[in-house]
Structure formats: structure tokens, C-alpha cells
Amino acid sequence: MEMLVKILCIIAVIVTIILIVYFLVFHSPFTFYYVKSDEKNFNRINLFKNISNEVQINKIAMIGSHDCLTYGITGYRTDPNGYEYPNLDKFLPKWVVPSMIRRLAVTQNLPIYEQLMAGARYFDFRISLVNNVFYGTHELLGREITNDLLDFVKFITLSDDFVILDVRIHKNDTETTEKFLDLCRSTELTNALANVPEPVSTSKLGLVRGKIILMLNSDIDYPGVYNSDEVFTKWKYAAVIPTLQTNIINHVAAYSQEQKEAPNRFYVNQLQMSFDGDYIQAVKNFSLLHMARRSNNEITLTNEQIKAAPILYLDNVGTASKLYIEAQIYNESSLAVIR
Numbered sequence: 001m002e003m004l005v006k007i008l009c010i011i012a013v014i015v016t017i018i019l020i021v022y023f024l025v026f027h028s029p030f031t032f033y034y035v036k037s038d039e040k041n042f043n044r045i046n047l048f049k050n051i052s053n054e055v056q057i058n059k060i061a062m063i064g065s066h067d068c069l070t071y072g073i074t075g076y077r078t079d080p081n082g083y084e085y086p087n088l089d090k091f092l093p094k095w096v097v098p099s100m101i102r103r104l105a106v107t108q109n110l111p112i113y114e115q116l117m118a119g120a121r122y123f124d125f126r127i128s129l130v131n132n133v134f135y136g137t138h139e140l141l142g143r144e145i146t147n148d149l150l151d152f153v154k155f156i157t158l159s160d161d162f163v164i165l166d167v168r169i170h171k172n173d174t175e176t177t178e179k180f181l182d183l184c185r186s187t188e189l190t191n192a193l194a195n196v197p198e199p200v201s202t203s204k205l206g207l208v209r210g211k212i213i214l215m216l217n218s219d220i221d222y223p224g225v226y227n228s229d230e231v232f233t234k235w236k237y238a239a240v241i242p243t244l245q246t247n248i249i250n251h252v253a254a255y256s257q258e259q260k261e262a263p264n265r266f267y268v269n270q271l272q273m274s275f276d277g278d279y280i281q282a283v284k285n286f287s288l289l290h291m292a293r294r295s296n297n298e299i300t301l302t303n304e305q306i307k308a309a310p311i312l313y314l315d316n317v318g319t320a321s322k323l324y325i326e327a328q329i330y331n332e333s334s335l336a337v338i339r
Helices: 002-027 068-072 097-105 112-117 146-156 174-185 241-261 277-282 288-298 303-308 321-334
Strands: 062-065 120-130 133-138 140-144 162-169 211-216 225-227 231-234 266-270 311-314
Touching: 062 321, 068 112, 068 120, 068 133, 068 140, 097 140, 097 288, 112 120, 112 146, 120 174, 120 311, 133 174, 140 146, 146 162, 146 174, 146 211, 162 174, 174 211, 231 241, 241 266, 241 288, 241 303, 266 303, 288 321, 303 321, 311 321
Parallel strands: 062 120, 062 311, 120 162, 162 211, 211 225, 231 266, 266 311
Antiparallel strands: 120 133, 133 140
16 A cells, blocks of 8 residues: 555656646746748848938948847757856756746747848847857857858848848857857858948948948957947837837937937847736747737837937847838938939
8 A cells, every 4th residue: 555655656746747847848938939920931132222322321220130040049058158047047957947938038030041031131140159169149059150141141142232240249258259250251251241441330331232241249350340339229128018119219319319429330229128027927928029029010110210220129020011111211211312
């Protein structure tokens, strides 16, 4: 009888553990839910064709991709260089934690080439060097980045636009930066780089058409590489769309003043939403991708707001057709060649 009780207790413990893990991984409010883009077969190749070659490039409205490499986060490896939730490991198995935060880490679901075809021209490109290999990262590690770099080259050979590649290397140092540049030199990316006088943000469009502007969070001196300090943004927490819309309105004055004082920067309007614990618990299928699909279709921007910060920085760029159209209307009305 005692043996039977022991066996039943063991079975009960095993079943309980399985149910807890199943809940955490598949049905908890932390679970990642894949969100497909609303559109397919984008063909937005030459968005700047009607803009005067004399326009400064930091005046051009464009879609920006927040954490563009997170589409590649399919595994469950935390990034040893950029991981911000070490306390979770203290009371949860390490193999459970990544599955919990994955839906908070993934902001894009299109590969780089498709993001470009969807209309994105500014890319928040966060990478981490692990075991001498560069991976995309956002708390978790994504794919190795060589094919992503080649996607930029592939696109720019078709396009008369320009692309901004804003590279943020986790735990950056001179040696790591040099390794990244060595990777660029080993691909065709180097030949596609814009090489104009600094600050690159005030360059005329005609000088960078068909080029990639490479920016690094580093002061390294390398032809065609610019410092990410040229990018200016304001961010304030917003878990619901009315708050985000209010933040956008409130930031216009600050952006406009900053532009007067420092006209040689790229100005980024952060339109992605964030979250808090209560919000996560309240929404069954919560993920940054779900939030973005809604905000991308509900946020409205005036020409004044776009002028203050022309780079529209988004999650889930495949659902941003409304904002893409607003950016195009602004460009056509403000920057187009007079015919």
C-alpha cells in the first residue's frame, strides 16, 4: 500500500510539473503568438523617386524598423551580452525563461528583404558577438547575420532610395567593432556604403541614392561609417493607444526645438507601444506584434508631427501601410520636385 501511495505521489508531481510547464510555455500571458503580416508581396522599391535630389536626407519621412532582426528569434537562447532578466533565473528553470520573454522580445516577423520591400528604410540593427559569431539580438539570440547584410545589398541594387543601417553592438569595444567591420568587408556590403562628408544626416539625397548609410555606436574611424549619436529620439512609456497619441503630440515642441539647436541629426518618432504587468495579464494573446498591428492602423500623424521627427519607428512594419501612406503624402507634398 505504501508503495502504491509513493507511486501515485510521484505521478502526481510529474503531472503537475508537466501542466505548469505547458501553461508557462504555451498558454501563459507570456507566450509568444506568431502574428502574420496583413499584407504580402510588397513592392515598395523606389519610394523617394519624386523627391528632389537637393533635399537633406534627415528631412525625408520614412518607416523605421525597431529591432529589425528579431524576426529571426526562433530558438530559446538568451543573449549573454544583452540579457536584462537575470532575476528570473533565480526562481525559474533557465530553459523556461526564454519562452516566457520571447513574445516581449520579438518585434518583427518579416525577414530583412521583405521589411525593405514593405517600405522600411531605417533599421535598428542590434547584434551580439557570441563565440566569435554575430547574431541578431533582443534579450534572446536570433540568427547569424550574414544573410541579413546581403539582403540589404540585394535590395539596394534594385532601388534608387537609400537605407540607414543603425548598428548597435552589445558590449561594444574596439575589437568587437573591428570584427563586425571585417564581416562587412567579407561581403558586398562595403561596396554599397555611402561615403559622404560628416554629418551624414545633412547630406543631399542625390549623393546617397542607391547607397547604404552604416552607423555604429562607436567612434571608430572607417570610411563610410558614421556615429549613431547622430540619431535623436524621445521615448515615453505607453501601453495604450490614447497615451501613445498624447505622447506624440507632447513631443512635437521638444523635437522642433532640438531641430533648431542641432539640425545635423536624424529625428526618430517612436511609435511602438510598451507594456506593464497588468496589461500583459489582461490580454490573452499579448505580444509586441499584436500591439503594433493595432497601433500601426490607429495612430494618426499630422504633417507637423512628421516634420518634427520624420523617421517613423515601428514594430511589425508589415502592418504599417497606413503610416507608410501618411509618410508618402508628406514627402510628396513637402519634398517633391516641382513639375
